[in-house]
Amino acid sequence: MVKNLHMVDLHGQYAKIQDEILSEIHNTLDTAQFINGPKVERFADALANYLSCDYVIPCANGTDALQIALMALDLQPGDEVIVPSFTYVATAEVIALLQLTPIMIDVDPDTFNVTAELIEPHITSKTKAIVPVHLFGQNVDLEPILELARRHNIWVVEDAAQSIGADYTFRDGRKMKSGTMGHIGCTSFFPSKNLGCYGDGGAIFTRDAELAKKIKMIANHGQSQRYYHEVIGVNSRLDALQAGILLVKLAHLDEYGHARYQAAQWYHHQFEGNPHLSTPFEAPYTSHVYHQYTLKVNNGQRDALDRYLTEQHIPHSIYYPVPLYQQNAFAPFRGLVDFLPVTDQLCKSVISLPIHTEMDESMVQYISSVVNNFF
Numbered sequence: 175m176v177k178n179l180h181m182v183d184l185h186g187q188y189a190k191i192q193d194e195i196l197s198e199i200h201n202t203l204d205t206a207q208f209i210n211g212p213k214v215e216r217f218a219d220a221l222a223n224y225l226s227c228d229y230v231i232p233c234a235n236g237t238d239a240l241q242i243a244l245m246a247l248d249l250q251p252g253d254e255v256i257v258p259s260f261t262y263v264a265t266a267e268v269i270a271l272l273q274l275t276p277i278m279i280d281v282d283p284d285t286f287n288v289t290a291e292l293i294e295p296h297i298t299s300k301t302k303a304i305v306p307v308h309l310f311g312q313n314v315d316l317e318p319i320l321e322l323a324r325r326h327n328i329w330v331v332e333d334a335a336q337s338i339g340a341d342y343t344f345r346d347g348r349k350m351k352s353g354t355m356g357h358i359g360c361t362s363f364f365p366s367k368n369l370g371c372y373g374d375g376g377a378i379f380t381r382d383a384e385l386a387k388k389i390k391m392i393a394n395h396g397q398s399q400r401y402y403h404e405v406i407g408v409n410s411r412l413d414a415l416q417a418g419i420l421l422v423k424l425a426h427l428d429e430y431g432h433a434r435y436q437a438a439q440w441y442h443h444q445f446e447g448n449p450h451l452s453t454p455f456e457a458p459y460t461s462h463v464y465h466q467y468t469l470k471v472n473n474g475q476r477d478a479l480d481r482y483l484t485e486q487h488i489p490h491s492i493y494y495p496v497p498l499y500q501q502n503a504f505a506p507f508r509g510l511v512d513f514l515p516v517t518d519q520l521c522k523s524v525i526s527l528p529i530h531t532e533m534d535e536s537m538v539q540y541i542s543s544v545v546n547n548f549f
């Protein structure tokens with residue numbers, strides 16, 4: 175029995191960077207500058223530099239990042255926004271919240287992501303934006319989607335909440351970071367994300383100076399000058415304590431991505447001979463930062479495996495058990511989407527195992543042996 179199994183091990187990760195974190199926290203306490211100020215700016219600059227992206231606007235969480243991004247595009251009620259139906263609720267929720275119409279579409283069975291081919295048939299005269307989600311840590315094949323969007327004059331807002339740090343390779347060999355290729359990119363610093371803080375946080379990325387100005391204004395009550403409000407905005411800020419924590423963790427982000435990737439390779443090896451499981455597909459055009467290690471159970475036994483792992487005290491999770499288009503909250507939009515066979519099938523067959531920066535091979539061997547024993 176291997177002890178200390180967790181979906182993510184934030185405690186173990188903290189133990190290794192404790193001195194750096196405490197010194198940042200003490201420094202913020204000493205300056206008593208808790209909202210905005212130099213530390214938040216320093217983090218935004220460091221992240222912009224890491225991403226090779228011109229503008230990084232920090233905000234309160236990933237859901238706000240998506241909402242603010244869409245608010246910056248001047249869309250009208252009833253405009254259509256294409257999103258995958260196999261994703262976390264936030265992606266489609268903000269669309270409905272802004273009185274836009276989410277068009278929830280199917281995904282590719284191997285990558286779990288949308289493709290240009292899947293998007294194209296859903297483009298209508300009302301389509302104004304596409305929100306591709308780089309699910310589980312692997313980039314969507316974005317180049318064909320960017321071309322499609324350009325042809326139809328549609329905005330692309332990337333949901334990079336699970337993929338920060340992942341590299342996308344264009345057909346000509348150029349590489350770009352997840353979230354920096356569309357008109358706007360969004361991410362979350364929720365503690366369990368690949369770049370997580372110790373509370374809530376998020377950020378918005380863009381290369382467009384005009385959009386950056388607007389996004390900054392919307393995140394700050396619609397003002398660019400204090401007490402002069404140009405547009406209706408929101409209050410969405412990253413606090414300085416979180417910015418300090420993120421400055422420390424950003425310096426480790428690539429090393430964290432490698433640790434997750436290594437753990438995934440150990441898992442692949444353990445499941446190689448198991449005909450009932452499909453291990454995660456690694457697409458050639460992207461690196462994979464393994465936000466989740468998600469298996470497909472091919473023999474219809476996913477729910478039984480779920481119960482078995484609970485009995486065996488193996489942490490695991492199902493992302494996601496219900497397609498968004500089947501959720502009660504999205505009932506008003508259900509008539510707009512067809513039956514989504516791949517999404518339906520994935521919701522019945524996926525299961526995610528522990529993957530984090532502190533895993534060693536013996537943990538992976540133990541978890542895999544319990545999984546393999548089930549079959």
Ligand SMILES: *Cc1c(COP(=O)(O)O)cnc(C)c1O
Nearest residue numbers: 235236237262264335336362364
């Ligand atoms: C976590 C997540 C979000 C939302 O981020 P929060 O910081 O929790 O608001 C949005 N989209 C996806 C795909 C996510 O995984």
